[in-house]
Structure formats: structure tokens, C-alpha cells
Amino acid sequence: MRVALFVPCYVDQLYPRVGMATLELLERLGCEVEFPEAQTCCGQPMLNSGCDTDAVPLAERFLEIFTGYDAIVAPSGSCVSMVKNHYEHLVHEDPRYEEIRTKIHELCEFLVDVLKIESLPGNFPYVVGLHSSCHGLRELRLASDSERNTPSFNKPRQLLEMIDGVQIATLKRQDECCGFGGTFAVSEEAVSCTMGKDRIADHLQAGTQVLTAGDMSCLMHLAGLIRRDKQPIHVMHIAEILAGYEVPQ
Structure with a gap:
């Protein structure tokens, strides 16, 4: 499965270890992971602040960058929900939107519902x-x-x-x-x-x-x-x- 890794802005800038952990986990489970380096903010901060117009170019850019993958996975429920649930009124006329909406997944959702994994290695005694x-x-x-x-x-x-x-x-x-x-x-x-x-x-x-x-x-x-x-x-x-x-x- 060819998976695009979508890393939220704050993870990229402040918590890169989370992005690396997501990459390593997906590769360990057999995914062919690509990190589109052109990716930018999904536009959630603008939309949440009522600046819908400012979020539109970012939504359009997201569709351009992430179209064509088998799946898009991100370690962030809020950013995934932005694309899946809130892009509709920004780019609803774009024919690429429906494909993106159905292919983007939060990490845990992807592991359970798409990969359907039943076991994980390791020990975490906490x-x-x-x-x-x-x-x-x-x-x-x-x-x-x-x-x-x-x-x-x-x-x-x-x-x-x-x-x-x-x-x-x-x-x-x-x-x-x-x-x-x-x-x-x-x-x-x-x-x-x-x-x-x-x-x-x-x-x-x-x-x-x-x-x-x-x-x-x-x-x-x-x-x-x-x-x-x-x-x-x-x-x-x-x-x-x-x-x-x-x-x-």
C-alpha cells in the first residue's frame, strides 16, 4: 500500500519524534510510505478563527499534493477531521475532494480499520x-x-x-x-x-x-x-x- 504521510505543522516544528515514530510504525507494518515535501498547513488555524477565505488556498494545495495515493495517514485527529469534515464547504466543487476525503485516516483508525492489525510487538510496563x-x-x-x-x-x-x-x-x-x-x-x-x-x-x-x-x-x-x-x-x-x-x- 502506497501511503502518503501527512505531518501536522506543530508536529513537524515541535515534535518531529512523533512524525518519525509514525513513519517507522507504518513501514514496519508493510506500508510503502512517502513524505510529500511540498505539504503545508491544512488550514485549520485559519478556519477555526473564522478566516475561511484564507484557508481555501491551503485546502486546494492539499488536494493537489495528496491526490493519487492509496491512503493518507496523519498522527493527528484534528487535522484529519479538518480535511475529512471541513474541507467540503471550502473545495466542494473540486472533483479531487471526494477521493481525498475517503482516503485520509488518523493513524489509529488506519491501523484498526484499514490494516486491521491484531498484534503488536514490544513491552511497555507502565x-x-x-x-x-x-x-x-x-x-x-x-x-x-x-x-x-x-x-x-x-x-x-x-x-x-x-x-x-x-x-x-x-x-x-x-x-x-x-x-x-x-x-x-x-x-x-x-x-x-x-x-x-x-x-x-x-x-x-x-x-x-x-x-x-x-x-x-x-x-x-x-x-x-x-x-x-x-x-x-x-x-x-x-x-x-x-x-x-x-x-x-
């Missing part, structure tokens, strides 16, 4: 707290949420449970927002921080040693609060755990 980001949970349906009376499922958890040694922390509010919300963390700093500290408190009571998620943006927010308050929790993107990376010290 209590892992899984944060469900809002975009992945409610827009991509990577897991069931508490407000719906539907059968329970969780694709990221399904993958983590394949790794020896992993214990999943039991949270009191497993699908609550971390408070990041992109520009929300800037415009409503106090509310954002309070929400983030509430999530960290839940992980502390659950005994979380390593906090993980499919969105590095949420983890960036939570890691900042953890670091400032000197809490005993490490933060890792789920791609790093699945790829067998060690816990950063």
Missing part, C-alpha cells in the same frame, strides 16, 4: 492514561462517547492493549475535553488551564504514569501544565508507544 481528543472522538468516531447510549468501542485503546505490559488507567471522566481548543487556549486562557488541570487531576487519581493521545496538540497543552506544576506524569504520543519508543526522561 500505567497508561488515554486522553480522547474531541476531534478524534466526536468527529472521527475513534471511540464511543459517554453521552450516547451505543456499544462501547475504543480504537486507540484496542491498539494499546496489544502491547505487553500496558495497564490502562481507569478515569472518572474518560472523554472530557482537555481545554486546549487551538485559539481557545489563547483567548480563554484561564478556562483552558482550569480544564486542563481537571484532566490531569483525573489522571493522577487513576495512577497514570504515561499520558497519551492521538493528538499532540492536546498533549502539548497538558504537558505544559504538568511541567509547570511538577506532576509525576510523562507525556507521549500514541505513535511513540506503538512504535516501541522509550519513555522520555
